[in-house]
Amino acid sequence: MTTLTSYIGCAGWSLSSAVAASFPGAGSHLERYAAVFDAVEINSSFYRPHQPKTYERWAASTPAHFRFAVKLPKTITHEAGLVGVDDALARFAGEAGALGDKLGCILVQLPPKLALDPGPARALFAALHRRFDCLLACEARHASWFGDSATQLLRDAGVTRVLADPVVAYTGPFVPTAPMAYVRLHGSPRIYYSAYAPQRLADVHAWLAQQAPGSWCIFDNTASGAAVPDALALRAMFG
Template sequence: MTQPLDPSPDRYLGCAGWTLPRAAADRFPAEGSHLERYAAVFNAVEINSSFYRPHQPKTYERWAASTPAHFRFAVKLPKAITHEAGLVGADETLARFAGEAGALGEKLGCILVQLPPKLALDPAAASALFAALHARFTCLIACEARHASWFDESATRLLREAGVTRVLAHPVVAYTGPFVPTAPTAYVRLHGSPRIYYSSYEPQQLADVQAWLARQPASWCIFDNTASGAAVPDALALQALGR
């Protein structure tokens, strides 16, 4: 079984979900729920199911109780806010979401805002949403935008002033040139390439990721190439590089 890295308050590594592929099962404890076994090795997980449907507070409470004290969850904002409402007029949905995800307590480490490729930056709407998120949550707020308008100088300034970290995604979508961070804590989402959500990363790619993360003051790194079970082996390989 893989032994976890020493708990760190500023370095988080995990996957989008805690499904354990059979090929990597021997790297985790034999006993316990999937989440308990997963959390014995990684110190973070990203909950993507919240994007599609609500979860009851008692579900979040159960997940929090199943993990060690140092473990943290990133929870994706519902698509009803990001994709259907376009960030506007979703106060009721946001309040409900806050009441649900807030049940994670101190184990809520990040709210992830993933935007649709067609959603251009509306500064007023974005600022209002980020302010509303900060009013309800004390954790990190990370934004994965996928429209070019979210990557110019004015957008960078808006994110910095709003206290929101710009997600570094791979494959890169919507921007070219060097990545410009907007907050001290980096949030990296690795979706798999060349086949998004499926492909594993090559050893040199993982080494490059580790080198970049090592230069950041604090970081989250989430593998989202889960469709073929590649996320867990890739996360284990990256974890080994950081020892």
């Protein structure tokens, strides 16, 4: 077995009765989740704001080594299309920043219709780096974000290109843009529902073991409860 040097977790910390035996019996769902996993992705921030005191409570509920990835609001990525978002970014930074040193990553998920516009993209990434001292990852879903110029833009901006499954918008080999990886496993063949077969998890383990320390792997196949068992199985492969 290899040594775990990456963050492995799920999109959210809901724990069903089917996985209860793998976690402590006492505490909130987050406290129980964080007793086993060392990272989680907050997707609810994409849909609605959370007060700073909520982020503070979440941070206080987890061990010192635990880290949160927080998804950028859709008002910035999907509604505004990255343009004219300074006020929204300031509000978001005032909220998610309350996680303090528990904030491990800001996740930028872009809509399939959003083609690469270098000016707003560079401005957004620069603004995020000014406000946050953590990993910045981008999951784009338009083919224009996977060409050579986009790869160079992400590298210059210090942004990790998300490796997603299933693949959206591009074919061919995955081209990384930063030393640390960020993997999002949405479920395949049925997105958000399908569990991953043992061999697929073994492939993920082998690939992740070769990545830089501090890389992330998040299971987003939560709709049928597959994320937690898959994340537990992957974590067990690291010993």
